[in-house]
Amino acid sequence: MDPRQLPIGIFDSGVGGLTVLRALRAALPGEDFLYLGDTARVPYGTRSPETVRRYASQAAGLLLARGIKALVVACNTASAAALDTLREAHPDVPVEGVIEPGARAAVAASRKARVAVLATEGTVAGGAYPRAIRALDTEIEVEQRACAMLVALAEEGWTDGPVVEETLRRYFHGLFPGPDVLLLGCTHFPVLAAAIRAVAPEDVALVDSAATTAAAVRDDLAARGLLRDGGAGRVHFLVTDNPARFERTATIFLGENPAHGEIELVDIQAAR
């Protein structure tokens, strides 16, 4: 088979990666996508790095066995813990994560060289964002906040109102003034962008990884001659548990309803 005709594989612990899928579809409207949400084991953000690496390896193996031309790790926790492992294990496949593109977007947006990162406990503890940002600019100061409640709010669909506002005020306590960029370091957080915008100081820029990740994937595929010409791309969804719940919550993150017949339940442990 012509490798250009293969879909782009993308995985996340659940629905959060759909914000990245949305940006990928906008940047690459002619491509097919195979999206895997590991809903049997979501969330990754509170797991140990070893466990996240094992889960990510299983997810990558499942997608590669189906046939994909590139792999996007659309989960900050998995990108931080497992990207190097996945690239070593699959040297022939372009593998893109969301950490480095997010770091680039933050560095480009900051005039004061002070960036605040909101992420999960696992991403914060691993320190991947401070490392990636300082690799681009050693002068930049980075502060982090672990914001587990924001994942729960996004999944519950509570994207505005007093609960999300009070939650943000609590996480922002003592953070401002200082940073002029707020990097949303978890793929769940873009659905809360309007509330974050309303609570954060006006002069603070909000950035996330979705658009820069999509651009990096597009450039990589173009450089390898793997872009597909024309046509309207399609998406097929794989989940490891509870397709009905995925369908219900996916709309919040994808901005559209996933086609009912396109959500397939798979056994990720058998796939190993």
Added chain:
Amino acid sequence: MDPRQLPIGIFDSGVGGLTVLRALRAALPGEDFLYLGDTARVPYGTRSPETVRRYASQAAGLLLARGIKALVVACNTASAAALDTLREAHPDVPVEGVIEPGARAAVAASRKARVAVLATEGTVAGGAYPRAIRALDTEIEVEQRACAMLVALAEEGWTDGPVVEETLRRYFHGLFPGPDVLLLGCTHFPVLAAAIRAVAPEDVALVDSAATTAAAVRDDLAARGLLRDGGAGRVHFLVTDNPARFERTATIFLGENPAHGEIELVDIQAAR
């Protein structure tokens, strides 16, 4: 070995079951406990019933292989989905869940025959509490609310303040007046009892499963001649991921710090 000397096995998806362990230790101070938190796969509340049954069977198998004289399923989601399966699979072992004891506590507390149940999405969808309550009293009306955010709040340790109050107000919308009993149908929720008490109407009684479950286990062991005499009981903890995080969050639920050396990391998938 004298079976009376064996520990009581207790499992939960994570830290929530520690509220039940706390009640068990108070009711049975001379007993040893072996507590398993399946922290690699927490939470169970949003998983499908089939997945919860598989996880619960693995947890039970792991505890039974270590040697226990009784098994307590200290998780509402697992009790609702897997109790019958576990009892059939292990007919020689007393197996107690938290649903039926919780239902009994609610029925005993209600004068108006109207009970409200707060639980996870999985427990609510399965309808185990309405069934268990109506099995005790066919006249009782039961309303349920799926409260995923309360699990996240409890795990984050946000047990008071504006976020938890606004969250409760949102979940309680349209619930009162009516029920005179509020059943906390998730083992995470007792740590939020003070906030729930403050937001719920004054004449509504709060009940949970912990004390009645502990009493049921004590009575069952006594009837089988399996109670241990005297001595101070000990607890050994098993977790399937991230012992450091378990130690940190456990204090909220247990009311005391688990002994550092007593938290053991186990591989539940290898145990199958």
